[in-house]
Amino acid sequence: MITGILLALLAGALVSVQTLFNNNVNTVLHSNSTTALVLGMGFIASLCMGFLFEGADFLSWKAMPAWFWFSGVLGIGVVTCVVKGVRLLGPSYATTIVMTSQLLCALWWDSAGWFGLEQVPFTAQKAIGVTALIAGLLLFKSKPKEMKQRGMQHELS
Amino acid sequence: MKGIIYAVLGGVFLTLQSTANAAIGDQLGTWQAAALTQGTGFAAAMLIVWLTGDRSWKKLRQVKLPYRFGGALAAFIIFSNITAFHHNGAAVTVSAVLIAQILVTLGMEKAGWFGHSAMRLRAPQWIGIALMITGILCLSF
Numbered sequence: 001m002i003t004g005i006l007l008a009l010l011a012g013a014l015v016s017v018q019t020l021f022n023n024n025v026n027t028v029l030h031s032n033s034t035t036a037l038v039l040g041m042g043f044i045a046s047l048c049m050g051f052l053f054e055g056a057d058f059l060s061w062k063a064m065p066a067w068f069w070f071s072g073v074l075g076i077g078v079v080t081c082v083v084k085g086v087r088l089l090g091p092s093y094a095t096t097i098v099m100t101s102q103l104l105c106a107l108w109w110d111s112a113g114w115f116g117l118e119q120v121p122f123t124a125q126k127a128i129g130v131t132a133l134i135a136g137l138l139l140f141k142s143k144p145k146e147m148k149q150r151g152m153q154h155e156l157s
Numbered sequence: 158m159k160g161i162i163y164a165v166l167g168g169v170f171l172t173l174q175s176t177a178n179a180a181i182g183d184q185l186g187t188w189q190a191a192a193l194t195q196g197t198g199f200a201a202a203m204l205i206v207w208l209t210g211d212r213s214w215k216k217l218r219q220v221k222l223p224y225r226f227g228g229a230l231a232a233f234i235i236f237s238n239i240t241a242f243h244h245n246g247a248a249v250t251v252s253a254v255l256i257a258q259i260l261v262t263l264g265m266e267k268a269g270w271f272g273h274s275a276m277r278l279r280a281p282q283w284i285g286i287a288l289m290i291t292g293i294l295c296l297s298f
Contacts, residue, residue: 004244005253011237012257014230020265021227027272028220030213036202037214041228043195049232050188058188068181072198074174076205081167088160091271095262096289097161099255101168103296115176129295136288142281 019082019091026083035079039072093141100137104130191235252297256290 026034050058085094107126113119174194182190206214217225241250263286269275 001245004241005249007237007244008241008250008253009257011234011241012254012259013261014234014237015254015258016261016265018227018230018234019262020270021224021230023271024224025220025227028213028216030211032202032206032209032211033214033217036199036206037217037225038228039195039199039202041226042231043192043199045229045232046188046191046195046235049236050192053188054186061189062185064181064184068185068193069197071174071177071181071194072196072201074170074177075194075198076202077170078167078174081163081170085160085164085167089164090266090276092259092263092266092276094160094164094167095259096285097164098168098171099259099289099293101165102171103168103255103293105169105172107296109172109176116180117176125295125298129292131292132288132295133292136285136290136292138285139281139288140285142285 016091016095019086019095022079022083023086023091026087031080031083034083035076038079039075042075096137096140100133103133187235187239191232195231248297252293255293255297259286259289 022034022038025037029037082094082098085098088094089097107122107130109115110117110120111122111126178190178194181193185193205211238250238254241253263278265271267276267278
C-alpha cells in the first residue's frame, strides 16, 4: 500500500518536474520544436524501458488496428497545449485548469460510456466532487481587490 | 483567455490520450504502447516542424543539458504509475498522482523556479487547493 502510494506521489512530482523542464526548453525553442524534442525523448526512453523489462520479446508486435498509428497525434496535442498554457498562465494556474478539464472529461465520458468505456453512473458523490473542484479552481484564481487595481498580474501568473 | 483555452484543450487531450493508451496497452503491452504513441507523435511533430519552417531547433545547444531530457521522464512516470496501479488500483493511484502534481507545481512556482518572481499564496488560494483536492478525492473513489 505505502510503496504504491509513494510511487504514485513520485509519478505526480515527476509530471511537475517535466512541466518545469519543458517550460525551460520552450524559452529557447519554439513550441513545435519543443513538442518534437519532448516526444522524441519520451520515445527513446520508452524503447529503453521496453528492452530492459522484456528483452527481445519487446519486438514481437501483434497485429493492430490502423488507428493505433495515429495515437501519437494526441501526444502532440497534450504537449503543445500544456506548454502554451503554462507559458501564458503560469504553471500552477495552468495545471489546475488542465486537471479540472481532465477530470471533467473523464467523468463525462465514463458517465456516457463513450470510447468503449464501461458506463459508470453519475452519483451524488461525483456531483459534490465536481462542485468542489470548480469552486476550488475559481477561488484559487480569485485575487484580492487591491491587487487588481494595481494591475499586479504576476501575483499568480 | 487564450491560455485558458490551451489549458482546457490540454486536459481534453490528456484524457483522450490515457483512454487510447489503455486500449493500446491492453492489446500490445504497456511499453509497446508508450513507444508507439510517442514514436508516431515524434514523427508527426517533426513533420509539423518542417511544414511550419520552425528552425528554432538549431538553438538546442543553448538549452541546458538536463532540460533537454525532460521528455524522457515520461518513461519513469509511466513505470511508477503502472507499479502503483498494480499495488493499489485506479482510485488511490490517480488521486495521489494528481495531488502530488498540484502540490509540487505550486511549491516550485512559489519557490520561483519557473522564472517568474516567487508567488505569494493567500488564504483563498490555500482553501481553493484544499477544495480541489477534495474534488479529486470525491471523483476518484
